[in-house]
Each structure stands twice: as structure tokens, then as C-alpha cells.
Amino acid sequence: MEIPKTPDHARGEMANIGKSVVIKGELSGSEDLYIDGQVEGSIELKGNRLMVGPNGRVKANVNARSASIQGKMEGNIRASDRVDLKQTAVVTGDIATQRISIEDGAYFRGGVDIQKEAPLQGSKPESKVEAKPAPAAAGATSSSGPSTSAPSPALEPRK
């Protein structure tokens, strides 16, 4: 299966964490961020975009304007604009955002809370009472049919 890659020009203006980089701790910034390595801790991007590449392994709560996930992500995502889970995404955690799209083939385990207005920065999504251990590792949902890389229609905020 061909792994979709983010065009280089799309990452041109982004801070880039390469696939050999491992970061543990609090990560914050005021520019867009592309992660193709490993990050563990928390990610605070406020009004900016987060992209997790196909090699990305993120274990963190995320606060950003938007998040696009191709790799593995464990943690709650709070995005004021939108969240995109690509075909190769493996995501465990709760998502609070205004719009979400999930491609067929993506694995998602958690809750989705679609909010009318931008979530308050800094507040945390509702989390489960008991902590869960590490997520299942692999692309979990597979079907016998051909997986389409075309994104599913975005989930619009409720009226």
C-alpha cells in the first residue's frame, strides 16, 4: 500500500520534526508543525496547524487550530477548526473540534465531540474516568474492499 505523503511545498513553511527525532516534554509554538518522528508529552500550537506524518508517533494531548494525522497518535486532540484522520491514521483519544473528516481505513478509538464554536483554548476534552494503556498497534480496520484514499465528507458542525 502506498503511504500518502504530504507534499513538500505544503510543509515548506512548517517547523519539521524528522523521523529520526525523539522529543519528550512540552512542545509549544506559534507556527505550523509537521511531526514525522516521535513526540511524547504535550503539544500546544494554539492558532496553528499540526500534521503528523506517516512515520509520526505522538503520545500527547494536542491543542491546535487543526490537526491532520497520518501516523499514530495517542492522546486527546482539541482543535478549534478541524481534524483530519487520514487512511493510515491510528488514533486513540478524544477529539473535540468543529469539523472532522475520517478516511476509510483509519483506526479511531475514542470520543468525538463536535462543537459549534471554537473550543476554549487550554481546556481539556472530557476524558474517561480510568486511564487506558497503550493503544493497539496496527491499522486496525481493514476491509476486503479496496480502501479509498479519498477523504470522507467532512463532518460539519451541528446546526
Add this chain to the structure above:
Amino acid sequence: MASVANNLMKFFRGSSSGSGQSPSSHATGHKLTRRSSGMGELSRTLSSSEPLCVLDLGATSPNNIRYFTERGHKCYSEDVLLASVDPSLVTKDDEGNQVLDEKRFLAENLVYPAAHFDLVFCWNLADYMDESLVKPVVARLWSVLKPGGMLLAFFHTKDAGADAPCYRYHIVNQDALEMQHIVAHPEAGRRPGSTARETGAKANFRLQRVFNNRHIENLFRDFASIKFFLARDNVREVLVVR
């Protein structure tokens, strides 16, 4: 021609692609639609203006997430069947027999506060899950459902053989579902650090058993009420209320 033959085979095996539904699109090859009386009953609740909390226990379905969230509900998605084939759950009992670690399974899955959900969609989970986990999972679902909350489950009415296709269900509208044949990914259920390379889950999920009415009533005996809908495609839809 091949697709016609394939559909005929499925029909005679009593799988869920029988007369109760029509092929929705041969172009996609593996998706069929069927009418669902149980879904029709739940639609009245789903159309409520009050925000509900919904748990979908099937494989991740963008359709279902969209269907629930468009109506203002909060939805949770958890593929419990996939989690149940995690090879690291296999342990040995006192007599040395291989069994699944039920306590660990429940410690890692379906971990929600009590009385959290208004609706739970089980789909065909019970038919394909290892027998040792079915009752504990139903007991857990009872506890996470609110009093008056509802659960929808599907059961085969006839033994269609171990290779009866396992479907994930996408909600199309208030009483129609799209079924997509699913197989476990070669890496299914494996967790980071798991050393077992072969999970044995590369093939289809296997039909474990066929519940009759009495079995189903026993399974949900702690619930307040149970309602059966018998479909023409050898599927028994069960709607239970806590």
C-alpha cells in the same frame, strides 16, 4: 457473472447478504445495504433534540460518526472485536489450557464511567467474539448504559459456518445499513512491544456460535426489556433496554 455467483453463494450460506437487502453497489464490490427494523426503532431516539451519548462498538465507521454528530450527539468508537483478538490476551488457566485473560481485557477495553451512554451499537459483536468474553462484555455494557438506555445487537439465526462473513455496519439513513465485509488486519490487535508476529488473525473473523432466543434472553437477562426483529436474511435484530 462472478459477483452474481458470489451473491448466490452467500445467500445459500445464510449470510447477511440474503433476501433482506439488495446489493447497493457492485462497483464497490463489497458493500450491501439492508433494512434494519432495530435501527428504525432507534432512529426515533436519535432524532431527539437532546444531545445523546452513543457508543459504536464496530470497526471505525466515518459514516456512523457523521450520522451521530450531525444530529448533535457525542459519539464514541471502539472496535471491541478487534481488541479481543489481541494475541497478548492469551494466557493459561490452572489446568494449562489456553484461555483469554478476561480481566485484562475488561481493564483495557470498554472503560467508561457507569451510566454514561444512551445508546450502544453492538452490531454482530457477540456472534464473532470469543465465547469467554461475551457475558463479561454484556455485563460491562449494562453498567455503562444509562437506565432506559438502549442497545442494538445482531445475531445469526442459522449456523452459516465459521467462515460466515463478518460485516461492519455503516448507517445510511434511519432504517438502512450498509454492510462491508471486514477481515482482521495481519497486525490486528497487536500492541506495541508485542513480539508475536503471527496473530492468526489474518483471515476473517470467525463465527463462533449461533445464539437461539433463549440464549439471547439469558445473555440480556439483567436488562429491563428485550425486543426481537426477525429479518429475512437470517439475522435476528435485538433491541434491549436497560
